[in-house]
Each structure stands twice: as C-alpha cells, then as structure tokens.
Amino acid sequence: MKILMIEDNQSVAQMMGMFFQKEKWEYANAYDGEDGLAQFKEAPDDWDIITLDLNLPKMDGMEVARHIREISRTVPLIMLTARDSESDQVLGLDIGADDYVTKPFSPMTLIARIKALHRRVDIQEVPAAAAEEADDDFDVSTKHFRLSTKTREAYLDDQQIEGLTPKEFDLLRTLARNPKQVFSREQLLQLVWEYEYYGDERTVDAHIKKLRQKIEKAGPQVIQTVWGVGYKFDDSELDK
DSSP: OEEEEEOSOHHHHHHHHHHHHHTTOEEEEESSHHHHHHHHHHOGGGOSEEEEESSOSSSOHHHHHHHHHHHOSSSOEEEEESOOOHHHHHHHHHHTOSEEEESSOOHHHHHHHHHHHHHHHHHHOOOHHHHHHTTTOOSEEOSSEEEETTTTEEEETTEEOOSOOHHHHHHHHHHHTSTTOOEEHHHHHHHHSOSOOOSOTHHHHHHHHHHHHHHHHHSSOOEEEETTTEEEEOOGGGGO
16 A cells, blocks of 8 residues: 655654554655645555645645545545544545544554555445446335445435445445444444544544435435434335
C-alpha cells in the first residue's frame, strides 16, 4: 500500500511514518495543503490511501479535498482533524471523505481504519462488464426497495438513490439486509467500518444524516432512529 499523508504537525506525521514502515507500507508526507495537492496531482493513480488534516497552512484541508475529488472520485480519503463538531464531519463527508478521525487519535486506530478502508475498496472493485450484466440482480428486494451490491445501486419506489458514497452504500446495505433489526452505533462501526469500537460514534451519526438526505430525494424515509439504542431499516410503514 502507498499512502500520502497531508499533515502539518511533523511530530504526528513522523510518528505515523514509523507505524507505516512497520506495516511495510510506502508513504510520503506533505506538511501543507498546496504541497499535498501537488504531490497527488503528479501521479493520482499511484496512491492507495490519502490521510488529510483539515487544519493546514497555505490551503485548507476542505479545499484540498475538493480538488482531490475533482481529479479522482474513488481514491480513499480519511480526514484527520482536531475539530469536534458534527457540522465539520458532515461537511467533510459531503465533500467526499470516506472516513473521519478526530484528534488526538491512537496510531493503531488510524492503522485499523486504513486497513478496513483498503479491504473494502478491493472488494468493491467490480469489472464494468460484470456490473452491466447484473443490472437486474438485487441482493435486497421488497415491494418498495431494491439494492444491488454488484452495481452499487439502490432504488426506493423505483427512484434511484443517487450520489451514494461507498460508505453510505455499505451502511444502507447492512441495515436493509436486516429489516427492522436495530443496530447500535458500536455494531455499525464493526460491521461497516470493519474496526473495533474506539468511541467515535459520531462517525456513524454523520453518515446516517447524509444518507437520510439522499434517501429523502428519492422517496419516504426508511432509516429510523430507535432512541437510546441505534438505527434500523423499515419500509413496512410505506404500505399504510
């Protein structure tokens, strides 16, 4: 794996570099936004993962993320930030981040998230021809909802739920495959993000919020909050 770490705190970057070396990963550091974007532009296809701090000199991390997503819609992007508000998380995810880690963080937490994201990307890479042949092959199919893992598409009352990020799709699939089952945030972190629970439940809440916004553009809301517990998928109410 080859990682580009855009991080202005040299101590953090150097510490993570030691952990990357231990994993036998290649990596490069950039200490400001302009340098990080320039390194990415030189060879966009060379990077397997980008970790991006939001608080950067010369060019803000949000702006760097926007430029990266203009060049590549698929390169995995993990945002690192000391900011702690839900609005920052949602904005980062809306720009196209795949995950969000709040500082201070354990190095092993970031390593685990990088590994999980890299595994998920490998699984999701389906040849275009195979995807086209699977247009009518749905893993989940009810009166109101259909979802295909092969085409990475989901429909509500025959209206496609558009603009789903890889993480939003995985979250929707996990819930829809188990209708009416209530999942805690900890369970969703383990099932969708594929790493053990490290206390950042807001990652789940931020993704649920964005996912709901996209579902509402296609039809009625099918992801419900079970207060004090977590979330569930339920489209049975649409029959009433």
